[in-house]
Amino acid sequence: MGVVMKNAFIALLSGLIFGAGLALSGMADPHRVRSFLNIFGDWDPTLAFVMGGAIIVMALAWLIQKRITKPFATDSFLLTSTNNIDPKLIGGASIFGMGWGLAGLCPGPAFAALVINPIEALIFAISLFAGMAAYALISHFRIGS
């Protein structure tokens, strides 16, 4: 299997397992997600168990990553080395949290929900794309000026 095919297979497999995990854990249900954030109301702690399970496996993956020189199907790891905590990070995370709380959806569950509640998920996904495009447009003009 060639390098391109290997990476294509990894990407599809990773996406499939991710989507399956979201669907199984109840995270494709915006009501359940918003209930996790509803600490002053009818709180649902499920999301904490999801994050816990995911972080345990990924922490092991990072330990393995430190001990190998290159990934299985490519020549090098493409990882960010940025470590600065700046207004851009805080502002972006704040805006993301508002949208997350408002609709009960973040990007992963929105794409997974395309096969569960197609119309609602599509409205969210198109708006997500519009928001990303708006950001690309703004940053383009700011860099351009």
Added chain:
Amino acid sequence: MTITAFPHAMPIEGFIGGLLIGLSAAIMLLGSGRIAGVSGMAARAFLLNKNETPLSTAILFIIGLPLGAHIIQWVNGPIESHFTPSVIILATGGFLVGIGTRLGSGCTSGHGVCGISRLSPRSIIATITFMITGIITVTFVDFMGWGW
């Protein structure tokens, strides 16, 4: 298993689903050397992010998400899901998530799962921040009577 104080919670399904999400991110990291961050992959697939991730990787990863959910639906039966009936809330939420994840370089998967497990201070701060504004927003939405 149910938690008495929180009868709606699904701790077992949540944890198993979480293990799968972690496995998915581990396959992407150790297989292709990349972060399985959904917002970054989506921006790349939408041609809005010029990073070194091949377009095919981003597109296949994003296509995999609904396909994976579909497999669970196929094996386990219909998935319970309750969306807001308000198109305005859906569209505004999506737009804010789009801008916010690009500005803040990540979402629940990139910062929350991949970053926290790497003990990245940047991701830990980002996750705390979006949890706080998420809690404030949900509380506000319910106060206004827009909850569902």
